[in-house]
Amino acid sequence: MVAEAATFGRGSIDAALLDAHARRDNAALVSLYVQAADMFEESGEEDAACFYLTHAYVFALEQGLPQQAGLHARLCAKGRDRPRDGQGIGSAAPSYPWARRPHHLPW
Amino acid sequence: MLKRIDAALEEVRKPVSTANGLPNAFYTDAATFAEEREAVLFANWSAIGFASDIAGPGEAMPIDFAGMPLLAVRDREGTVRVFQNTCRHRGMILIEERRTITGAIRCPYHSWSYALDGELRATPHVGGPGHNMHDDICREALGLIEIRSHIWRDVIFVNVSGNAPDFEVYAADLIERWREFDQPLFFGGADSAFQLEVDCNWKLAVENYCESYHLPWVHPGLNSYSRLEDHYHIEAPGLYSGQGTHVYRPMIDDSGSRFAEFAGLHSRWESAAEYIALYPNVLFGVHRDHAYAIILQPVSHERTIEHVAIYYASADMLAGDRAELRAANSAMWKAVFEEDIFVVEGMQRGRHGVRFDGGRFSPVMDGPTHLFHVWVADQFVAASHGG
Numbered sequence: 001m002v003a004e005a006a007t008f009g010r011g012s013i014d015a016a017l018l019d020a021h022a023r024r025d026n027a028a029l030v031s032l033y034v035q036a037a038d039m040f041e042e043s044g045e046e047d048a049a050c051f052y053l054t055h056a057y058v059f060a061l062e063q064g065l066p067q068q069a070g071l072h073a074r075l076c077a078k079g080r081d082r083p084r085d086g087q088g089i090g091s092a093a094p095s096y097p098w099a100r101r102p103h104h105l106p107w
Numbered sequence: 108m109l110k111r112i113d114a115a116l117e118e119v120r121k122p123v124s125t126a127n128g129l130p131n132a133f134y135t136d137a138a139t140f141a142e143e144r145e146a147v148l149f150a151n152w153s154a155i156g157f158a159s160d161i162a163g164p165g166e167a168m169p170i171d172f173a174g175m176p177l178l179a180v181r182d183r184e185g186t187v188r189v190f191q192n193t194c195r196h197r198g199m200i201l202i203e204e205r206r207t208i209t210g211a212i213r214c215p216y217h218s219w220s221y222a223l224d225g226e227l228r229a230t231p232h233v234g235g236p237g238h239n240m241h242d243d244i245c246r247e248a249l250g251l252i253e254i255r256s257h258i259w260r261d262v263i264f265v266n267v268s269g270n271a272p273d274f275e276v277y278a279a280d281l282i283e284r285w286r287e288f289d290q291p292l293f294f295g296g297a298d299s300a301f302q303l304e305v306d307c308n309w310k311l312a313v314e315n316y317c318e319s320y321h322l323p324w325v326h327p328g329l330n331s332y333s334r335l336e337d338h339y340h341i342e343a344p345g346l347y348s349g350q351g352t353h354v355y356r357p358m359i360d361d362s363g364s365r366f367a368e369f370a371g372l373h374s375r376w377e378s379a380a381e382y383i384a385l386y387p388n389v390l391f392g393v394h395r396d397h398a399y400a401i402i403l404q405p406v407s408h409e410r411t412i413e414h415v416a417i418y419y420a421s422a423d424m425l426a427g428d429r430a431e432l433r434a435a436n437s438a439m440w441k442a443v444f445e446e447d448i449f450v451v452e453g454m455q456r457g458r459h460g461v462r463f464d465g466g467r468f469s470p471v472m473d474g475p476t477h478l479f480h481v482w483v484a485d486q487f488v489a490a491s492h493g494g
Contacts, residue, residue, distance in 0.1 A: 050237030058218045058231050064210030081239040082246075084228070 013039070030060045030067055050080045057081075113491075115465065119484040123477040124470035129484065131465070134308040134458040140408035144173045146490035147387050147483060149267035152277050154389035154402040155179070156263045157416050158187055159294040160205070165223065167212070168205040172265070173405045177254060178202050179263055180212075182223035187258060189265050190225055190251040212251075225251035261292055261418065262389055262400050280346050281385055287372050288393050292418035293425055298434050299417035301441055305448055307455035309405040310483065312413060313384045315451055316401075317475035319350040325446050332356060340474050341383055345482055348475035349383035349390075357396045358439070360432050366396035367421040384475075386482050396420060397436065401444070409455055413444065 013036050020028040033056035040049035057071035075081035118127040132139040155172045156179055164183040169176065169192050178192035178201060192201050199216040211220040211228055220229040227246040234241035255266045257274035259282070264274055271277055282289070294300075305312065315321065319338035322329050333354050341349040355378055359365045369376075372395055380394040390401040397419050404412040417437055419425065424433070457463065468477045 047237045051232070054231045054237060054239055058213065058220060058229055061211045061220050061229055062209075062213040068210070075239060080237055081229075 026059050026063045027065065030056050030063075030065060030071075033059065034067075034071070046078070050075065050078055053078075054080070113488075116484040116488060119465070119480050123468045123474050126468055126477055126480070128465035128468070128477075129310070129480050131458045131461070131463055133483070134311065134455060135408065137408050140308075140405075142487070142490070143483075144175075144405075145268075147486045148173050148405065149175075150486060150490065151271055151387055152257065152264040152266050152274050153387055154262045154385075154400075155189070155265050155404075156402065157294070157300075157400070157414070158258045158261050158263055159416070161187065163207065165208045166205070167202055167208050167223075169200070169202045171404075171406075172267075175267065176200055177265070178212075178251075179256075180208070180223050186224075187256065187263065188223075188225065189254045189256040189263065191254065193252070194219055195227065195249040195251065196230075221251050225253055227251075260391065260398070260400060261294060261416065262402065264389075278346075278385060280343050281383065285381075285393060287376070288369060288398065290369055290371075290420075292398060293420070293422050295417045295419055295433050295437070296425060298430065299419075299437050301415050301437065303413040303415070303441075303444055303448065305411050305413060305451055306409060307411055307451040308409055308458075309388055309403040309411040310479070311451040311454050312401075312403050312411060312447075313386075313388070313390065313479055314476045315447055315454075316382065316390045317348050317350065317384050317479055318473055319352075320469060320472035321450065325450055326443060341381060342474055342478055344478055345485070347383050347385045348478040349381065350475060351379060351381040354378055355380035355394055357394070358432065358436050360435070364429070364432055366419055366424050366429070366432065366436075368395045369420040384479065386479065399440065415440065415444065 013032060017029070017032050017036070020032055033052045037049045037052035037056060040046075040052060053071060053075055057068060057075060059065075060068040060071055072081060076083050112130065112132070115127070115130040119129055120126070133143065153172070155170050155177060156168065158181075160166075161168050161179055161181045164181060164185065167178060167180040169178055171177075176192040178190045179187060180190065181187050193199070194201055194214040194216065196214065196217055196219045199214050201212055201214055201221075208223060211222055213220045218229070218231045219227065220231075222228050227249045229239065230241075230244055230246065231239050233239060233244050255269050255271075257264045259274065259278065266274075275282065319335060319340075322333070322338070323335055333352050337352055337354045339351045339353070341347070341351055357365055376395045380392065382390070382392045384390050388403040388405070390403070392399045397417060399415060399417045402414040404414060406412055417433075417440065419433075423429070468474075
């Protein structure tokens with residue numbers, strides 16, 4: 001959780017990312033990748049910024065973190081990802097040929 | 108298919124009194140097992156796992172189904188789906204161990220990410236670093252490949268071919284036969300589940316389960332209260348077969364505690380129980396106070412894992428005050444099923460006798476088993492004719 005509160009310079013953020021990866025601290029990873037993206041965005045390095053923003057988004061998506069929507073929106077605004085309908089993961093209607101039959105417990 | 112196999116299958120399809128069993132190759136040959144995977148397991152509704160193993164929202168479990176990697180997932184609305192556990196990008200296995208997906212299923216290779224309903228949600232860097240889309244990558248067309256599935260009695264069935272009748276049609280006869288037992292089942296939990304690994308072809312476990320003929324010799328503990336003559340055949344050609352007993356006795360502990368009973372059962376279930384193999388690969392048992400399912404997982408042509416789960420009639424039976432009784436019930440069934448190991452493994456080894464002709468059936472005692480042989484033969488014949 002330390003990584004979420006700290007702000008790193010460009011030189012030290014790589015080490016912090018590696019540490020967060022090693023600890024499998026996904027919340028920290030999202031925060032750190034956003035910090036990296038922000039740094040590169042401020043310096044006008046758009047491709048690098050979007051690279052890190054993508055990582056932040058994917059880890060937030062995987063974990064179901066609330067930041068995912070905002071991160072995705074930033075990427076879409078930059079033309080680096082496409083919007084989708086619906087309000088969150090798992091809500092889109094499936095498009096498969098057989099009828100969906102809910103299987104609820106106990107059933 | 109070789110002509111001699113065709114001829115051998117015709118011998119299987121003769122009446123029970125003169126039929127031979129399936130040829131050795133159906134138990135000892137990897138190539139025949141590969142054909143069987145398509146003709147028998149994929150073409151029909153086969154059991155792959157228990158829905159209670161992914162009880163909570165987001166729970167996912169990988170399943171190896173005769174070498175095909177599958178992924179069973181329960182979404183946040185409670186719907187269970189089965190997908191190929193294969194990323195649509197480069198074919199990477201997505202999930203290696205059972206776990207809870209809190210957001211999306213992320214491929215560990217290039218992080219393509221899928222929603223719990225299979226929708227492809229992210230394709231990071233697919234158009235270059237920081238470019239997450241490409242005109243030629245259509246996410247709508249690249250969702251997880253869903254496999255047709257159905258849940259009955261907590262068992263997850265799949266039809267890989269997509270061509271079988273709806274499950275409710277496929278199993279209509281058995282569903283109707285056990286209509287009284289169509290009520291909530293409460294999985295007993297960790298103390299009510301176990302696995303047995305057996306060095307035999309999965310079909311031998313079905314064949315043994317179907318018949319009561321072996322009970323006096325292999326399960327002598329039954330002789331005192333469930334004699335051979337107390338059992339009856341259950342025969343539904345082309346659908347299922349098995350055996351029933353007229354003398355089931357529920358388990359009661361020293362303090363008189365017993366399991367709650369399923370509500371509204373006909374009086375015959377006071378002392379009856381039935382044990383049925385629903386073709387191809389699941390074995391069910393029903394009693395007035397508990398039920399079970401055994402899923403036969405074909406690992407190879409000569410190795411099978413039996414997955415056993417026991418269920419009760421009410422949630423009260425899952426409480427701590429019934430723990431000892433549940434454990435005793437599980438231990439009893441485990442002992443019974445373990446008694447069968449030497450015969451199924453012995454038949455497997457016997458099948459390597461190259462002069463063995465597939466064997467013969469007792470015209471009176473082996474009807475249910477013969478019906479299963481005929482059904483398997485019919486699947487192969489249908490597959491060879493493009494059916």
